[in-house]
Amino acid sequence: MRIDAFRAVGGYDARFSHNEDAELDHRLTAAGHRIWLTGRTRLTYFPRARLGPLIRQYFNFGRGRARNLQKNGTRPAARQAVVAMLAPAAALVVLAPxxxxxxxxxxxxxxxxxxxxxxxxxxxxxxxxxxxGLVAGTMHMAWSAGFWREWLSRKPAAERTPA
Incomplete structure (x- = not known):
């Protein structure tokens, strides 16, 4: 990462606990910088050992994405919109009677x-x-629920403060 670009856009927004990397990427690209991704970078991912913490993690990821979209006035990508619609669609089951x-x-x-x-x-x-498959589905459902939790509790634009 170029530190001068990071500093030029104000670094990470400390109000974000999740999705702060995508929020920073948005500001970097808006300022004319590029985001480079490579498959050569090695990393090891350790998944959550229990379902509860995994659900909480993805719920917060969904909230972070909603905050990111709200802050920057952008729309979700198609893949995000599809996942976001999961919880409302599943909630229709209460009308099954x-x-x-x-x-x-x-x-x-x-x-x-x-x-x-x-x-x-x-x-x-x-x-x-x-x-x-069930674990992945649970992650998507938690993400969707978190997204809607944040989206429906959003503040009017006048109450939001920039980073």
């Missing part, structure tokens, strides 16, 4: 999680990969 069609989004999501798990198990040759 009035029509089975309202359960369809939740059932399709669960089916996608199961199919994803089967694909992971087949690709890795590990039967425990079946659980990975």
């Amino acid at each position: 009035f029509g089975a069609v309202f359960a369809l989004p939740l059932l399709l999501w669960l089916l996608a999680c199961l199919v994803g798990g089967v694909m992971i198990a087949l690709q890795t040759g590990r039967p425990r990969g079946l659980v990975a």
Whole structure:
């Protein structure tokens, strides 16, 4: 990272606990700088050992993305919009007593999680990969819930302060 570019845009916004890197990237590119990504950088990721902390992590990631969009007046990318719609679509299940069609989004999501798990198990040759689809689905649902939690509690533009 070029420190002069980092300093020129004010560095990280300390009000962000999550998604601060994407928020900084937005300001860097708006100021004419480039973001370079490379597959040559090695890193090791250690996933959360328990489901509760993983859900909390992704809930906060969703909140961070919503804050980023609000602060910068931007729209979500298509892949983010699809994930954001997951929680509202699944919530339609409460209307299932009035029509089975309202359960369809939740059932399709669960089916996608199961199919994803089967694909992971087949690709890795590990039967425990079946659980990975459900874990990934849980991460997406938590992200969506966090996104909406933040989006619906947003402050009017006049109350937001810049970094």
